């Protein structure tokens with residue numbers, strides 16, 4: 001089944017992870033917001049959500065069609 005193989009792949013990937021830099025490469029660095037609709041899509045989910053992009057490559061809101069505002073995630077900013 002597709003779901004099982006997806007989980008297996010995720011688990012395999014988890015155990016195969018050898019360096020930390022690879023992890024940050026796949027992590028969400030922020031999210032796109034539509035202030036009018038209160039819609040939030042993580043930047044790593046834009047493709048999965050199938051959002052259209054404007055001429056500059058900025059995802060547009062699926063509800064109202066305006067360009068969304070990018071906001072960096074503060075959770076990833078720890079430098080300790």
Ligand SMILES: [Zn+2]
Nearest residue numbers: 034037061064
């Ligand atoms: Zn909107």
